[in-house]
Amino acid sequence: MPELPEVETIAQGLKPLLLGRVIARARVLDPISTPQGADLFARRLAKARIRDVRRRAKLLLLDLERPGKPDLFLAVHLRMTGGLVADLDSDEVRRFSRVRFELADGGSFVFTDIRRFGTCLALTAPELASWPFFATLGPEPLEMDAEGFVGRFQGRNKAVKAALLDQTVLAGVGNIYADESLFRAGIRPMAKAASLSAPRLQGLHRHLQEVLAQAIRENGSSIRDYRDAGGNAGAFQNSFRVYGRAGEPCVVCGTKLRGTKVGGRSTTYCPKCQKG
DNA sequence: ACGAGATCCTGTCAGC
DNA sequence: TGCTGACAGGATCTCG
Structure with missing residues (x-):
């Protein structure tokens, strides 16, 4: 169960791999992982450039910028069995992939989750700030x-x-x-x-x-x-x-x-x- | 207002 | 062998 140290480790590991790269498209393989709806989620993330990868609480946050559109945050909550991994092409990753993020320069990263409790959200800055869970988080x-x-x-x-x-x-x-x-x-x-x-x-x-x-x-x-x-x-x-x-x-x-x-x-x- | 308990989900494992 | 049930757990919802 990913807690603070595990999420921090994932963020630190992904950061050098993802910084500056562009998400060409997000493929939602299991809509339960994107409560905003697969279409809206995918539409928002198209052509977004990754500016930062960080952690707040148990939440993975990717800061994104989009040409001509408001900045965006990809907020990933891993809950119990979620993971965000560079595409490994292993049977394990393939079987439990819920969202695949395809990068413009080739390659991809994947949200995996056996128990399907984890969620991925694409939020604007005001939406992130007014998200009750995020707004009421205590200090680090x-x-x-x-x-x-x-x-x-x-x-x-x-x-x-x-x-x-x-x-x-x-x-x-x-x-x-x-x-x-x-x-x-x-x-x-x-x-x-x-x-x-x-x-x-x-x-x-x-x-x-x-x-x-x-x-x-x-x-x-x-x-x-x-x-x-x-x-x-x-x-x-x-x-x-x-x-x-x-x-x-x-x-x-x-x-x-x-x-x-x-x-x-x-x-x-x-x-x-x-x-x- | 605050605390407690049920709920979601599925792989794993103990027991018969 | 194959089935059943308990268990794991973060956040959210409902109830007291």
Whole structure:
């Protein structure tokens, strides 16, 4: 499930490949991936030049310019199983291709998605700014200081993990990095955010930043489907201490890790190392 | 206003 | 062997 580090890795990998190139046409292979409608989506993207490739929250953003028309943004949300890859011509890519972007100078890149939850949108600047999901996104966790971080959690009467996953509180954290940062900070996922002292929230801020930065350095986590822009796996899954390890011994104290649900998400924690 | 739970979708895997 | 059901999960919708 692509979260902040995976989307960042994809954006950084695609950027040198796509900068300055022109989308000749977008071929929508599965209309469910383009909720604006395949025709409008394809019409908008024709002849658009790629000026930048970047990430905001878990969203891939391609800044596009078009001759004689307003600037455009291609916003791609990968959700759980989406990917944006340089055309690899592998059976896997072919089978799950949802949108193929054909470049004017030959070549292409492809939006792939097994579970079909991901979406591609072609938006003008005003449309992007007024898109409720985009407009309400919280700040980037790697760009926040401890004080700002603490302020966004204090007084919230819900599980601290649910707050971490809430994209309006902060943007880009998903299930993996929520569990991993809470373990490293020694905080139980089901503890109410409001019950945590400022020093403990500062610890969570520090560990979240560390875990996200390490994951970006290691090109993200590959479980099941995730691949970077070149089709390569990440390495951070080898650094998981709790995610997906329920029933296994804690790497710190040896206690059996406990699996449960918090905020409707599968959650793993160490009952000894993580306190409420 | 805010929180909780159901929903979407399909590949994978455990169990019979 | 082949089938069934549980599970994974981000954002959105509905309900309390």
